[in-house]
Amino acid sequence: MSDAFDPAAPLTSSGNLRRRQLFSRLAMSGATAAAVAAVAVLVIVIYTVVARGASAINLDFIFKAAPAGVAPELIGTAIIVAMATAIAMPIGVLVALFVTEYAGRRATHLVKLTLDLINGLPSIIIGIFIFGLMVKGNKQSGIAGAVALAIIEVPLIARGTQEVLHLVPKNLREAADALGVARWRAMLTVVLPSAIGGILTATVLSVARAAGETAPLILVCSVFDPGSFSFNPFEAIPNVPVRIYGLSEEANPSGFTEAWGLSLLLISFILFASLGARALFARSKRKMSS
């Protein structure tokens, strides 16, 4: 291409175009191969978990305590995540309301930056933060675990809510204003309800993320007895991720089976929650735009 134009050059093809197209095709198949590889890794991981975990799962496994089953861990994780979500959801939604309804340019920028920073914090840092704040000099507790998970959930919920609040049609707000509805009432009865689908989506996604979060729980909620049903939130509560981690660190084949079973339960919950949230969001988006 950089050669000077030569009017006497023969008009036969130089093979240059063929080479360029071949290269292009190679590059594009490389991109396709990369996508295939990523999906393959996902499939391999899930296949391994299913293949090795399925044999561990039976009724006793789900409904009994150790050594036969993992019921305390399942219930415990549900309790911790529920407490975390009960803390994080109101805060996340309120922050999103603040950003979309009240904040000026600067405040919006600042709050978004803060949320991004919290979201970018390594979860082990949140772990040692809560460890120093609530556990050191005290003892491990389910509440400490819930607060740690709540810190992880807030930015996810706030961001998701914020996005969907932007989608709420303007004329809904204007209609409320025109009817003389006070601002707080319009926000609570018009804006938030029409955004509820998106808020729930964000919440479910954050629950899926929190349910598998291990690093903070290892520090603040890990010394528990897997053999007993005790869910005092002021003491360490049994939970799934810490148990998987503990079992994976021991070189004990029967422990591995239990860990695969737990992994299967956890991963299926997370996959279904993520896919369900997606479907929910697609539906509420369709509803809002129609």
Next chain:
Amino acid sequence: MSVSTPALRDERAVRPGSRRKVADRYADRLLYAICLAAAILTGVTIVAVGYEVVHGALPAISKYGFGFLTSTIWLPNFGEFGAASLIFGTAVTSFFALLLGAPIAIAIGLFLSLLAPAGVRTIVSPLVELLAAIPSVILGFWGILVLAPFVQSNVEPFLHDNFGFLPIFGEPQTTGASVFTASLILTIMVIPIIASITRDLFTSVPRDLQDGASALGATRWEVVRGVVLPTTASGVVAASILGLGRALGEAIAVAQIIGAGSKINASLFETGDTLAARIANQMPGALTELHIASLYYLGVILLVIGLATNLLAQWIGRRFGYGGAVAR
């Protein structure tokens, strides 16, 4: 407004100073105050995290100062602590995770935004994101029992035999727990993050520019090379830095698989350890005040690196345009 609607019976709603109006005013302010409080709480949280982590590290900071960063000795039983080998391990694992992961992730972003037909896209796109949803503890567990043996018996000997002249591909060890395996797991973790951001970036490149290049006779690759990548370069860099931040801070999966070594080795096939993994490994069993404080000191280093990468990614994204998808 009420003047024009004589049918409106409820006069309380319009008379100034009526109870309803006063209540509305208070409720408005209350809601504002609550929202503001929630927003301030997030700011307080990030400041409190910084304070608490530094505060916890103070005994170690006052004892070691910056020498902590260059000392390779970590002997809890003798009360000697230094972070150099952990900083090294963190840098090496994250570097190789990014070196492997970023090109693959960018290729996936290209595939999903420019190549794949709509049907394939709607299936593959969520699958790639699901990869990010797998909890790190499960990925780490899979890493120990499935990936590590495979890597140890196949990949490491292959690399050692063929590229053994490079010191990084040393003699394979007896278990697959190594810096190399940890890098592979981190690669799996950074790919979905970078891929989903770059996909959004590439989708946002104006169609006209691409069509213009095609009309001039550019092949598909030349469109990518000459139009798509240059217009999104800053965003791609920002996305990679975000991925890097994820790799730097991952504690659990790395702790499971890196083998908790305390030496600096040239070979990737030896064990090592990272800042985050060391905290996860030793904090639950740390007894002496100095040990705990030293682990907090590691946290300070990690926090500084983490915040720096995050801010850098945001700054690049905003400063050079096309930051929307990254900053969001």
